[in-house]
Amino acid sequence: MTTATANDCTPSRPSITVLLTSACDHVGLIRCFRDAADALDITVRFIAAAPRPRISPACLISDEFHALPPIDHADFVDQLIRLCVETGVDLVLPGSPLDLARLAEARLPLQEMDTTVLTGNPVAIELSRDDAALDSLARSIGAPRLRNGDAQLRRSTATLSVDLPDAPAPVDPPPLPAERTIVAQMLFDADGGLLFSGSFELIRLSPCVDVATTVDDVRIDAAIRRLTDAIGRMTGPLVAEFVRTGTGTIHLAAVRPMLSDHYVLVDRAGGGIARWLLARAAGLADAADFRWTPGLQMMTYSKPLFFAGGTLDESMSRFA
Numbered sequence: 001m002t003t004a005t006a007n008d009c010t011p012s013r014p015s016i017t018v019l020l021t022s023a024c025d026h027v028g029l030i031r032c033f034r035d036a037a038d039a040l041d042i043t044v045r046f047i048a049a050a051p052r053p054r055i056s057p058a059c060l061i062s063d064e065f066h067a068l069p070p071i072d073h074a075d076f077v078d079q080l081i082r083l084c085v086e087t088g089v090d091l092v093l094p095g096s097p098l099d100l101a102r103l104a105e106a107r108l109p110l111q112e113m114d115t116t117v118l119t120g121n122p123v124a125i126e127l128s129r130d131d132a133a134l135d136s137l138a139r140s141i142g143a144p145r146l147r148n149g150d151a152q153l154r155r156s157t158a159t160l161s162v163d164l165p166d167a168p169a170p171v172d173p174p175p176l177p178a179e180r181t182i183v184a185q186m187l188f189d190a191d192g193g194l195l196f197s198g199s200f201e202l203i204r205l206s207p208c209v210d211v212a213t214t215v216d217d218v219r220i221d222a223a224i225r226r227l228t229d230a231i232g233r234m235t236g237p238l239v240a241e242f243v244r245t246g247t248g249t250i251h252l253a254a255v256r257p258m259l260s261d262h263y264v265l266v267d268r269a270g271g272g273i274a275r276w277l278l279a280r281a282a283g284l285a286d287a288a289d290f291r292w293t294p295g296l297q298m299m300t301y302s303k304p305l306f307f308a309g310g311t312l313d314e315s316m317s318r319f320a
Contacts, residue, residue: 022095120257178246
């Protein structure tokens with residue numbers, strides 16, 4: 001961490017450098033951290049890294065970008081450490097679950113240089129990559145994973161069409177699955193205490209379209225408590241994905257010690273994890289005002305979407 005001064009008459013502002021690996025299209029995540037820095041009155045310098053940074057939207061909107069080799073490359077860890085040293089990185093964020101194990105290899109060397117790597121504890125990393133370990137944990141908390149032949153989490157598909165002259169009427173999408181994907185974003189403090197937990201339902205309308213809605217689900221909250229007790233002491237962010245079937249049973253699907261791909265929704269709903277992380281990195285005694293707003297909805301769509309008249313709500317009603 002450094003301090004930034006405009007001139008001798010202005011007070012210094014803490015300056016934090018954040019590195020996002022596997023940056024890809026995490027544009028919203030970068031914007032959340034910039035908004036949090038403005039709220040804290042600190043300066044954040046965002047560095048994004050990817051194997052081919054010039055085709056990464058997140059790299060192109062960052063303050064600077066660098067090329068890192070693919071995560072499975074033998075030199076990845078050495079090049080990551082070198083990049084952190086040369087650019088003075090204070091905080092490393094994993095952009096993909098695939099990054100977690102390799103970032104964990106760099107964690108201790110980087111901690112000696114006062115760089116924090118957000119990878120959670122070794123148990124959580126193992127759960128993110130080992131199906132057998134995840135199976136065992138899921139059974140221990142009473143949320144066994146779904147198997148082939150059981151009720152499966154299915155992706156509904158909807159045909160997106162544009163109302164053009166003489167265009168065929170839009171086809172009604174098939175009914176949404178009875179199973180619901182519920183994603184929980186959590187944050188733990190340095191002592192392992194649970195600071196924040198918020199959940200949202202994720203509906204995948206097609207491979208490139210999903211709708212996420214914040215929820216308040218007491219059964220998921222109970223599963224989260226059992227999960228955190230079973231994992232042991234955690235620090236930093238943790239994501240858990242559950243499936244709730246039509247009969248109400250809860251099944252654990254995935255665990256990842258990182259920020260959710262839908263963190264933008266979490267942040268907007270009151271889960272100010274970016275603010276808390278920056279304040280901690282800057283040494284500020286700022287306790288984020290965590291809250292949760294159920295019913296907030298966000299649509300993610302990775303391709304152009306055209307509407308021929310009417311409002312967004314009217315146009316999207318065909319997919320409801």
